[in-house]
Amino acid sequence: MKDKEIERLIKLEEKRQNGVINLIASENYVSRDVLMALGSVFTNKYSEGYPGKRYYGGNEIVDKVENLAKERALKLFGLSKNKWSVNVQPYSGSPANLAIYLALVPIGQKIMGMSLSMGGHLTHGHKVSATGKLWKWIHFGVSKKTELLDYYEIRRIARCEKPKMIVAGFTAYPRVIDFKKLRKICDEVGAIFMVDMSHFAGLVAGGAYPSPFPHADVVMTTTHKTLCGPRAAIIFSRKIKLHASSFMLHDLIDRAVFPGLQGGPHINQIAAIAVCLKEAATPAFKKYAKQVVKNAKVLAKELQKKGWRIVSGGTDSHLFLVDTWARGISGKTAQELLEAEKIIVNKNTIPFDTRSPFDPSGIRIGTAAVTTQGMKEKDMIKIAQKIDKILKSHGGH
Numbered sequence: 186m187k188d189k190e191i192e193r194l195i196k197l198e199e200k201r202q203n204g205v206i207n208l209i210a211s212e213n214y215v216s217r218d219v220l221m222a223l224g225s226v227f228t229n230k231y232s233e234g235y236p237g238k239r240y241y242g243g244n245e246i247v248d249k250v251e252n253l254a255k256e257r258a259l260k261l262f263g264l265s266k267n268k269w270s271v272n273v274q275p276y277s278g279s280p281a282n283l284a285i286y287l288a289l290v291p292i293g294q295k296i297m298g299m300s301l302s303m304g305g306h307l308t309h310g311h312k313v314s315a316t317g318k319l320w321k322w323i324h325f326g327v328s329k330k331t332e333l334l335d336y337y338e339i340r341r342i343a344r345c346e347k348p349k350m351i352v353a354g355f356t357a358y359p360r361v362i363d364f365k366k367l368r369k370i371c372d373e374v375g376a377i378f379m380v381d382m383s384h385f386a387g388l389v390a391g392g393a394y395p396s397p398f399p400h401a402d403v404v405m406t407t408t409h410k411t412l413c414g415p416r417a418a419i420i421f422s423r424k425i426k427l428h429a430s431s432f433m434l435h436d437l438i439d440r441a442v443f444p445g446l447q448g449g450p451h452i453n454q455i456a457a458i459a460v461c462l463k464e465a466a467t468p469a470f471k472k473y474a475k476q477v478v479k480n481a482k483v484l485a486k487e488l489q490k491k492g493w494r495i496v497s498g499g500t501d502s503h504l505f506l507v508d509t510w511a512r513g514i515s516g517k518t519a520q521e522l523l524e525a526e527k528i529i530v531n532k533n534t535i536p537f538d539t540r541s542p543f544d545p546s547g548i549r550i551g552t553a554a555v556t557t558q559g560m561k562e563k564d565m566i567k568i569a570q571k572i573d574k575i576l577k578s579h580g581g582h
């Protein structure tokens with residue numbers, strides 16, 4: 186590179202990434218092919234509109250890329266073109282969620298979702314997010330006793346509040362979601378069922394986590410977590426009419442993404458999405474997804490054996506929460522102690538946390554990135570030993 190300052194920083198970051206044990210649940214390492222697509226000449230092109238309907242000339246090749254990404258997205262999750270539509274243009278997960286709400290729920294009306302403090306995402310209506318300011322959110326959490334989703338309670342709230350949409354998905358809920366039960370609740374109250382599978386999309390693709398597609402109306406996913414692709418997002422929508430209107434769901438979503446919220450799509454990102462979707466369709470990726478979950482289960486169990494309290498008692502996915510405060514170490518302190526020893530995690534609230542989100546009671550641990558590096562169960566046992574040793578030697582009792 187001619188720009189030596191940035192070149193140096195890229196090299197330093199590469200070294201940092203290779204020199205740590207990365208347990209951030211939302212991160213992963215992409216392949217060289219994904220990086221090549223991201224760094225390709227497609228970044229030079231303006232392509233406002235959709236394939237075949239662009240506002241600029243010179244999009245013949247771009248159209249092929251976007252169509253390929255769409256085809257691969259449907260194929261990966263076993264969806265028929267007649268029943269499902271897909272939009273690969275969202276810049277990332279947050280604008281994708283905003284586009285879905287803007288498309289399907291009139292501003293000011295009710296949406297139900299999991300609260301951030303219980304494991305949901307900022308864009309599921311947190312008050313500091315635009316989503317929380319524009320719609321009236323009814324939040325649900327987990328049962329205090331089991332730390333699992335309480336479908337009886339969700340149904341009770343939904344029947345009482347009659348939201349226009351129910352959002353299922355998480356950033357910090359370790360268990361499987363019963364999509365069938367939530368679908369039933371949506372049907373009972375006339376709500377659209379939206380699943381944000383950003384965290385577990387790669388696990389669904391690899392058959393290691395239940396698929397939301399048989400039950401949901403709309404499914405959003407980021408492509409950079411367990412799916413191992415570029416920072417971007419995809420929205421899948423059923424080809425059905427929005428009730429009480431003559432509009433098709435997917436048309437509304439397409440219009441909300443462009444021109445509603447975005448200008449020109451990032452074609453280099455879309456090319457990289459296409460690459461990651463092809464990679465995710467291989468038998469090797471299936472094996473990878475299963476290994477991610479196996480690794481998370483082993484790591485959680487080993488920590489548990491050493492006396493660390495794991496929220497809800499374990500995990501069914503790529504992530505879990507450790508209640509470090511139960512042994513006198515706050516989440517922030519735990520994060521810092523581990524980082525000093527090159528283990529990267531993030532501090533996280535745990536359900537019913539009594540501490541501040543800036544220094545909560547727990548840490549979140551995920552195994553997608555270390556599994557991409559080839560780690561297996563025996564490595565998880567070693568990582569658990571290391572975490573235990575570091576935290577105990579700094580006061581964890």
Ligand SMILES: Cc1ncc(COP(=O)(O)O)c(C=O)c1O
Pocket residue numbers: 211277278279280282305306308354355356381382383384407416417
């Ligand atoms: C469940 C969920 N939804 C949406 C997002 C937002 O994605 P992005 O950070 O790409 O805007 C995230 C990212 O953390 C997430 O975990």
